[in-house]
Amino acid sequence: MSDLEAVDAPIAYHLRRYTKTDGRVLRLYGRQPHTLPVTEDLPPVDPPNPHLRWHPLRQEWVIYATHRQARTFMPPAEYCPLCPVAEGGFPGEIPFADFEVAVFPNRFPGMQADAHDPPGLGVPTAPSNGLCEVLVYTSDHEASYAALSADRQALVVQAWIDRYRDLLGESQVQFVMPFENRGEAVGVTLHHPHGQIYAFPFIPPVVERMLDGFRKTPDLRSDLLRQADDGLAVAGDDRMQALVPPFARFPFEVWILPKVFHAGPWSFDAAEIRSFATLIGKVTATYDALFDRPMPLIMLLYAAPKGAEHVFPFHVQFLPFLRDTNKRKFLAGCEQGAGTFLVDVAPEDMAGRLRDVAVTR
Amino acid sequence: MSDLEAVDAPIAYHLRRYTKTDGRVLRLYGRQPHTLPVTEDLPPVDPPNPHLRWHPLRQEWVIYATHRQARTFMPPAEYCPLCPVAEGGFPGEIPFADFEVAVFPNRFPGMQADAHDPPGLGVPTAPSNGLCEVLVYTSDHEASYAALSADRQALVVQAWIDRYRDLLGESQVQFVMPFENRGEAVGVTLHHPHGQIYAFPFIPPVVERMLDGFRKTPDLRSDLLRQADDGLAVAGDDRMQALVPPFARFPFEVWILPKVFHAGPWSFDAAEIRSFATLIGKVTATYDALFDRPMPLIMLLYAAPKGAEHVFPFHVQFLPFLRDTNKRKFLAGCEQGAGTFLVDVAPEDMAGRLRDVAVTR
Known part of the structure; x- marks a missing residue:
């Protein structure tokens, strides 16, 4: 029930x-072959069967995953399902005594490849037959992405690339989005360093809008790179640029753009993988330095939706949730009800303040 | 500097x-003429000058109100700017010893009618020349909308109607949205019962999408009213219906729909005003009963944007932020990054649970 492959990639793993x-x-990704014996795996649960309902007014799918309420597994108080599991230890998602980088399908997903028979209702419904995966950056519960070695950071990027390839290979999948929710202000209760990967069976509304935006402003990527030189840069090198977009919606919002067009990180060469991997670490470390506390944020990897590989440039968006040391950004009436964001720091000032504390490692 | 008018309305005020x-x-709205003397008003501040920047990727305006950071007024710790002000007392926004319902322009607004000279940038900019107002429901700091008398609730609705008429009369205004942010989970720090009214110089993206949705599904309003009979009803009477939409995105999301088409509450007769006013109170009281604690929520009044009065039916949306007694709904990677909502209670079950605790007063 286990196989091991030496992968031919720009950096071998x-x-x-x-x-x-x-x-x-x-899936266990490593610079070394992983040959440890299996320890204690979790007990099986009933297969989830999420469904979609069409919201005719917003014209978008809404995901219903009602099985998420019915979790019966009762772990001990200090339990972390993402930690390695010793022989005879309490079961976990990764039943091995150690690992480098691990990816597995979410146990209580909002999307499930074999979802079936959605309820018949007064609005259109569909099986929520996408996929939801969890990507664990390290076996060290106390670490963070920024604290990993440059080589481990590169391995995380390579795991993303592998998952992009597999998930985009599923016929029903239209868009794949790796992301990380970070901090209790964003709802994170599991502190082990990890991210998630959602593979949608439709192009989600924000991405549809972005795709249309890139079609209408094909020079946007190069315009942004040029504006980085005009005071909006935060960090970067010959291959990657981190900058505050001049139309930032979140306080201290930062985007990472490759300096040449890529539809996704799957076409990065070894140098681009290394540059991208370390820049993500530098940006998160810079955020943590800004207010001298871990910045709650959402990190989003936006690669091209299926079929838009010539239009949609790969980039990363960081959406932070602190306006000041003790001031949170809230998404309230104006943002939720109108979709319009209210910002009280100018993007030029955001970039300057981030440069002042930039961590260059 | 003051004038008093007896208003001819379905219910006189x-x-x-x-x-x-x-x-x-x-503006002070009352069943009785307000003739109290002026007490202590706030000192003037520099006029704000917010601007808009175009987000070419999301294709939406972002509001920049950087003056909001520069507040110098240092009130005492227990200060509430919405409380009535006694003669010789600490200044407040409403410099009178008492009032019924009050409305005034926000002192640190994201939109300002005479905003001018936006900065020239690499993206389109514009003056943020809308209007932002604050509507105070009562002089009683400890009250809540639900606790007000039915007559006072009706007066609040009449104040909304008056503001709709005036603000939609401004040539640059395209859409007017009264709303209430409620609870610290939504970022509210001012606990005096109040709402806000934003008058936008553009149709905001969510409303543009809704308008398109109503154009494509002209029977949506009547379909929803019919589905209320199929188990989605929460409360209502001959004139108004509160229900959970079958495509709810938020936990326990409730909409209020008038039983006949209105573009806005400005065409309500006296009975509709009373029914609508009390139903808002019943829904919020029901929310507070659901988990036996005040429900953090956003309440949004959606009237037709200018020019869409024959297409866009007036309705209210309540977006609550508790999934369970101690479980918050967070808007994280999937919601923010993809625009897709993940829900773990079925709308049918939401409606049933709300009916079980419904407050009918």
């Missing part, structure tokens, strides 16, 4: 696939 | 206009 007791496939 | 020391016009 090894991939082990292990099928868990409930049929989910766990 | 009096309106006093008072020009504050900084030129802002305070």
Whole structure:
């Protein structure tokens, strides 16, 4: 129930696939081949069956995953399902005594490849047959992405690339979005360093709008790179640029843009992988330095939706949630009800303040 | 600097206009004529000058109100700027010893009618020349909308109607949105019962999308009213219906729909005003009963944008932020990054649970 592959990539790595007791496939990415014995896996749960309902007014799908309420597994108080599991230890998602980078399908997902038979209602419905995965950056519960070695950061990027390839290979998948929710202000309760990957069976509304935006302003990427030189740069090198967009919606919002067009990181060469991997770490470390506390944020990797590989440039958006040391950005009536963001720091000033504390490692 | 008018309306009321020391016009709505003397008004501040920047990727305006950071007024710790002000007391926004319902322009607004000279940038900019107002429901700091008398609730609705008429009369205004942010989870720090009214010089993106949705599904309003009979009803009477839409995005999301088409509450008769006013109170009281604690929520009044009065039916949306007694709904990676909402209670179950605790007063 396990196989090991030496992967031919710009930076070589090894991939082990292990099928868990409930049929989910766990992937272990490593610079070294992973050969540790299996320890204690989680008990199987009933297969989830989420569905979609069409919102005719907003014209978007809404995901219903009602099984998420019915979790019966009762772990100990200090339990972390993302930590490595010793022989005879309490079961976890990654039943091995150690690992480098791990990816597995979410146990209580909002999307499930074999979702079926959505309810018949007064509005259109569909099976929520996308995929939701969890990507664990390290076996060290106390670490953070920024604290990882440059080589481990590159391995995380390579795991993203591998998942992009597989998930975009699924016929129903239209868009794949790796992201990280970070901090309790964003609702994170699991502090082990990890991100998620959602593979949608439709192009979600924000991405549809962005795709249309890139079609209408094909020079946007190069315009932004030029404006970085006019005071909006935060960090970067020959291959990647971190900058505050002049139309930032969140306080201290930063985007990372490759200096040449890529539809996704899957076409990065080894130098681009290394530059991109370390720049993500530098940006998050800079955020943590800004107010001398971990910045709650959402990090979003935006690669081209299927079929838009010549239009949609790959980039990363960081959406932070602190306006000041003790002032949160809230998304209230104006943002939720109108969709219009109210910002009280000018993007030029955001960039200057971030440069002042920039962590260059 | 003050005038008093007896207003001919489906339910008669009096309106006093008072020009504050900084030129802002305070409106006092009452069943009784307001004739109290002026007490202590706030000192003037520099006129704000917010601007808009075009976000070419999301294709929406972003509001920049950087003056909001520069507040110098240092009030005492327990200060509430919405409380009535006694003779010789600490100054407030409403410099009278008492009032019924009050409306005034926001002192630090994201939109300002005479905004001018936006900065020239690499993206389109414009003056943020809309209007932002604050509507105070009562002089009682400890009250809530639901706790007001039915007659006072009706007066609040009449104040909304008056503001709709005036603000839609401004040539640059395209859409007017009264709303209430409620609870610290939504970022509210001012606990005096109040709402806000934003008058936008553009149709905001969410409303543009809704307008398009109503054009494509002209029967949506009547379909929803019919589905209320199929188990989605929460409360209502002959004139108004509160229901959970079958495509709810927020936990326990409720909409209020008039039973006949209105573009806005300005065409309500006296019975509709009373029904609507009390139903808002019943829904909020029901929310507070659901988990036996005040429900953090956003309440949005959606009337037709200018020019869409035959297409866009007036309705109210309540967006609550508690999934369970101690579980908040967070808007994280999936919602912010993709625009897709993940819901873990079925709308049918939301409606049933709300009916079980419905407050009918």
